[in-house]
Amino acid sequence: MFKEIKVKSVLNKLKTQDDWFLVKYTVNPFIGCAFNCIYCYIHGSKYGGEDTSTLQIKTNAPAILYRQLKNRARKREYGFVGLGSSTDPYPPIEKDLKITRELLKIIYRFKFPVNVTSKSSLFLRDIDLLRKIDQKAILPENLKNKLKHGVIVSFSFSTVDPYLAGIFEPGASTVEERLETMKKFKQEGFLVGANLMPLLPFLSDSEEDLDKMIGKMKEYGAEFVLVGGLTLFGDKPVDCKVRYYNALEEHFPDLIRPTKELFGNSFAPSRTYQHKLAGLSRKIASKHNIRTSILKE
Ligand code: SF4
Structure with a gap:
């Protein structure tokens, strides 16, 4: 089920370039996300908009983006x-809709670089356009000497265990499909990386889990991994905190208590946990000879 809406603006300008993803602007063709991952932070946080329960298609997004990017x-x-910062740009409906494809055409038309993040193998459909953007995009001055690509291809994973992925991200392409798609982009010469976020406490965040995940990313062509922990927001039934604990209750009831202890009253795990995760990911990434940042250090 979806709803069609019209928007006044589709290009969001950040105050400063994002350190992790290197983006200065964000564009989301949809409100809500068809993949509906249990842990998705757009449900219950300020990032998703007020109503994320139904997929809303911004039907006039291409026309608005044209005007805004031209400017x-x-x-x-x-x-x-x-x-795709707060929605996946390649839900199944995109196959016929082609709204993301239209947005990419406009991005190409005005020679902007793009970082596309997805959990879908449909991403590969637009490789022709992405190749043209990769070659022609004009990079901002501060990145000109640091990057040779106008496209950053990013795939997201919270786990590489198909059973866990089936529970927590049931609408996305399978882990295997995502890995294979990533590999194809790499073979075509793109800058490819993996956003390993959110790692799921006690399920996909151990040293062993990270070793397996980062090893797989390397094997399938990722040049960098960005690692992040889980955040849980909201108290409504559609909000990710409620949905996440419901999923734990159904599949891993023993993890409810330690997860609650880890979060305390916050939307994020303790600082100690976050420092440990960051240190561990750097150590394992270095073992697999893969960067923990998009840019080379
Ligand atoms: S694919 Fe991303 S935006 Fe979509 S539901 Fe999953 S986490 Fe949220």
């Missing part, structure tokens, strides 16, 4: 556009 290009305010 930015005229002022030469180039910067990476993050496509």
